[in-house]
Amino acid sequence: MRIKKGQDAYGREVHDHYKRGTGYEVVEREDGYVDISTGPAAYFKEYKDWEPHVRKAIAYARGRVLDVGCGPGRHALYLQRMGHDVLGIDTSPLAVKVARARGVRRVRVMPVTKVSSRLGKFDTIVMFGNNFGLFESRKRARWLLARFRTVTREGARIIVTSCDPYRTDNQCHLAYQRSNRRRGRMSGQIRIRVRYQTYATPWFDYLLVSPDEMRELVDGTGWRVAKLFKSRGPVYSAVIERVD
Numbered sequence: 001m002r003i004k005k006g007q008d009a010y011g012r013e014v015h016d017h018y019k020r021g022t023g024y025e026v027v028e029r030e031d032g033y034v035d036i037s038t039g040p041a042a043y044f045k046e047y048k049d050w051e052p053h054v055r056k057a058i059a060y061a062r063g064r065v066l067d068v069g070c071g072p073g074r075h076a077l078y079l080q081r082m083g084h085d086v087l088g089i090d091t092s093p094l095a096v097k098v099a100r101a102r103g104v105r106r107v108r109v110m111p112v113t114k115v116s117s118r119l120g121k122f123d124t125i126v127m128f129g130n131n132f133g134l135f136e137s138r139k140r141a142r143w144l145l146a147r148f149r150t151v152t153r154e155g156a157r158i159i160v161t162s163c164d165p166y167r168t169d170n171q172c173h174l175a176y177q178r179s180n181r182r183r184g185r186m187s188g189q190i191r192i193r194v195r196y197q198t199y200a201t202p203w204f205d206y207l208l209v210s211p212d213e214m215r216e217l218v219d220g221t222g223w224r225v226a227k228l229f230k231s232r233g234p235v236y237s238a239v240i241e242r243v244d
Contacts, residue, residue: 003091009199011094013040014072018098023196030191030203031179033172043071043129047078053229054128057159057237060227063123066151068112069131073099079126080105087119117150125158130235132162133206137189138217141207145221149242158223158240163188165208167234186213214238 003011010025017023017040025037047055058075061084067076070088072095079086080103088107090096099107112134125148127134135141148158165177165188177187188208194201209217215225218240227239 003093003201005093006199007201008092008094009194009196009201010071011092011097012199013194013196014043014092014098015094017041017044018072018101026195028193028195028200029176031172031176033176043074045074051231051235053231053235053237054161056229057161057227057239058126058128060157060159060239061124061126062157063153064121065124065126066115066119066122068115068125068127069129069134070099070104070107071095071129073102073104073107075126075128076104076107077102084124087122089115112144115147115151119151121153122151123153123156125152125156127158127160128237130161130163130208132160132214132238133208135207135217136205137207138186140205141217142221145218145223149222152242154242154244156242157226159237160240161235161237162214163208164210164234164236166210188213211236211238214240 013023013025023040025039026034027037028034061079065079065084065086067086067088070076070090073088076086076088088099088104089110091111093109096107096109135144180187180189190206191203192206193203211228218225222243223240224243225238226241229237
């Protein structure tokens with residue numbers, strides 16, 4: 001997905017927060033449900049302010065790291081400080097610009113589907129900020145997991161955060177999950193776009209899974225869920241290890 005200037009809602013909000021401390025984030029779902037997220041300030045949090053499950057998970061990063069959906073670079077910058085060689089990628093040109101301005105040494109505009117052996121080999125792939133969602137669907141998840149094997153070394157890890165869609169009593173969410181199942185989609189496969197001011201991203205699928213669903217998705221792909229780090233809410237982190 002190539003983001004045009006008028007579509008870079010996410011990039012514009014993080015750019016405005018970086019420059020002026022302002023900004024917000026509206027998430028619109030295909031069924032008309034609209035919500036305000038925690039906002040761009042969350043994308044700039046320092047390590048000490050991260051959730052405990054994220055701090056525990058990132059400790060498993062090693063070697064050369066690919067940061068998928070790096071945004072303005074909160075995780076890439078931390079990993080750089082820890083001595084890792086990090087490449088950050090994001091589809092948002094403005095987010096990449098901000099990450100570079102903040103000190104991320106290697107960052108480029110690139111969708112996860114374009115990750116290839118031309119980038120070299122990695123020991124760790126991180127997908128924080130709920131970016132397990134970038135797998136989008138059951139079919140694409142398995143395709144990407146196979147692709148990740150081609151760009152990683154033996155013993156590699158994928159470290160992710162996700163959100164268990166079943167841990168809700170919101171009737172709008174539950175109705176949407178039922179609609180998904182009727183359409184043959186996973187319950188937590190949501191179609192959304194991000195809005196900010198007059199900007200709106202293209203519609204895209206985003207996948208929320210339970211820990212059991214995550215295990216089922218990676219089964220037989222050459223990866224396995226090795227560790228889970230839970231929180232008090234529905235969001236959790238996981239370490240997925242390559243099986244060699």
